[in-house]
Amino acid sequence: MPSIQTQIRIWGRVNSVNVQKVLWCAEELDLAYERVDAGLQFGVNTGADYLAMNPNGKIPLLADGDYVLWESNAIIRYLALQYGAGSTLYPADPRTRGGVERWLDWTLSTLQPAERPVFWGLVRTPPAERDMAAIRKAADEVAGLWRIVDAHLAGRRFLEGEAFTLADIVLGAYARRWYGVEGVAKPELPQLARWHAGLAERRGFQRFVAPALT
Known part of the structure; x- marks a missing residue:
């Protein structure tokens, strides 16, 4: 409790x-x-x-x-x-916090607009009404964005080093959607997959993010 x-x-x-x-x-x-x-x-x-x-x-x-x-x-x-006193979620160090803020802004400005057509097209649109050509094009764009995250994660346990932060929550929720949608090609991104698997072990992820996409 x-x-x-x-x-x-x-x-x-x-x-x-x-x-x-x-x-x-x-x-x-x-x-x-x-x-x-x-x-x-x-x-x-x-x-x-x-x-x-x-x-x-x-x-x-x-x-x-x-x-x-x-x-x-x-x-x-x-x-x-x-x-969050004593928590690593929102670091006090200006440079580490700047990195966290970067990902929070990037998710809203860049990732979410690209991801939305894929998620809505494959999860919230009936199969007969889907524009698969448009969905695949959008998925290719999203894959390119996840390649950026994959490269950044090399040598890092979490997005901003060894500590779990708000950046991992925000991008982790979208990564679950990316891995959860079916019907589009996804590149192999080993760092992203490793990071996502680690997030999936956290209680908050399991309770609120892991359930089936609807």
């Missing part, structure tokens, strides 16, 4: 990669929280009360007492700063 009692509430459905990031981070920090299903079939995020907290109408959303925050990467930064 989580050992730290908080007033944390998290809105979002568990099959959202952005929600998975937040839940995995909370697990690493051993935080207690209440989760509220929201988004897609659950609705909630289009209601007036929700929009008053997050006018974007997206998930996840965090409330910690009377403090409200949206944007998944901002949320995990906050949780690590607020509750």
